[in-house]
């Protein structure tokens with residue numbers, strides 16, 4: 001039984017390798033309990049899993065995975081030569097840790113204290129568990145957490161938060177379905193992307209958690225709002241190709257046509273998330289109208305992260321604050337606040353302590369410059385901020401902070417005037433000063449006359465906005 005099982009695993013493509021291992025595991029469990037009849041059902045499920053659940057009502061979820069452009073596969077876009085050999089090994093390690101994970105979760109099903117970490121190697125386990133005790137801290141080091149969880153940071157963090165808020169119990173979420181959903185979400189991020197990968201998603205989810213705990217939100221949000229906020233954060237960049245919308249448009253990518261050049265990536269992230277929700281049937285026990293409402297609201301939250309629409313959201317927010325008419329007893333106002341919270345979480349990198357913030361800056365710039373290199377290679381116009389010869393990490397960051405991050409967080413601090421908001425603005429100021437010190441000519445006061453075309457000083461607003469659409 002076990003031998004057959006392993007053969008079937010090997011014959012599957014990597015994409016469903018993970019799933020089949022999960023199924024194999026069931027088979028082993030079933031076998032050991034002598035209930036062979038279950039195996040047929042399991043195998044049937046195994047073969048139907050690769051089929052995307054298609055919508056009967058409402059939105060079409062999208063197929064998962066690689067979308068070629070210019071004959072290049074998205075998934076290999078950011079593969080670096082030195083990491084190529086290590087990916088299979090990493091995958092397998094993660095696979096095994098997931099398998100142990102599943103074992104423990106199945107054995108523990110129904111146990112009151114759900115602990116997702118005890119299957120990890122002992123030494124890492126202790127440290128990761130220890131970190132989770134301070135998961136609401138603004139200094140939380142998501143890079144370290146991701147390493148300690150063997151690259152499973154998004155799964156562990158999201159699971160832990162859902163559990164901590166009591167949402168698993170409240171919504172009667174099936175542990176196996178939930179686990180599978182989170183693993184698929186994590187796997188649908190492209191780990192080859194320097195920036196838009198599962199660690200960014202985990203970081204945004206952690207930031208979202210910090211905002212959900214702010215007094216104004218904590219006392220008004222419903223469990224449903226919190227569930228949506230966390231799910232939206234975890235899935236908001238799902239299957240991000242590592243290039244921005246203008247790139248997809250100018251290379252005639254089919255997603256650009258599908259979404260009519262509008263919020264192309266955000267629509268894709270949303271539909272991909274809906275696809276995974278349906279595939280895993282995570283909310284199948286909820287009434288159909290509730291799960292449809294989750295899908296719809298998830299979309300409205302994820303679409304709000306389109307940075308090219310920032311002004312629209314920001315001026316609405318400003319108007320509410322000026323007129324002091326946000327009423328958090330009203331569901332549509334709460335939803336709007338969640339949209340703003342997710343927007344903040346998505347671009348909060350410059351508000352983190354320097355050591356964390358700096359790493360994000362390096363990663364996002366690496367991704368931009370990589371896009372610029374592809375554009376150069378294919379003789380396409382080089383997108384703003386993507387030309388490594390015309391920009392530096394510092395110039396990109398200073399523009400982004402000045403025109404995108406500062407205005408948003410200034411309003412957020414007006415809405416939620418707490419110690420966290422002051423901390424974030426404090427880091428923002430310090431980080432900007434640090435980058436400015438490295439980039440004296442970009443500080444705006446230079447009159448040396450070396451106005452290089454393509455610098456961040458020219459048309460800063462639109463240039464930075466187009467960067468943002470990639471950073472979101």
Ligand SMILES: *[C@@H]1O[C@H](CO)[C@@H](O)[C@H](O)[C@H]1NC(C)=O
Pocket residue numbers: 249250256257260261
């Ligand atoms: C999207 O933009 C491209 C390039 O500007 C254009 O050729 C195409 O017609 C646009 N598609 C839609 C649906 O507007």
Ligand SMILES: *[C@@H]1O[C@H](CO)[C@@H](O)[C@H](O)[C@H]1NC(C)=O
Pocket residue numbers: 330331332333
């Ligand atoms: C909630 O707010 C929306 C938008 O401002 C408004 O249209 C709606 O009437 C409000 N609902 C209630 C119950 O006050």
Ligand SMILES: [Zn+2]
Pocket residue numbers: 200204236237346471472
């Ligand atoms: Zn993002």
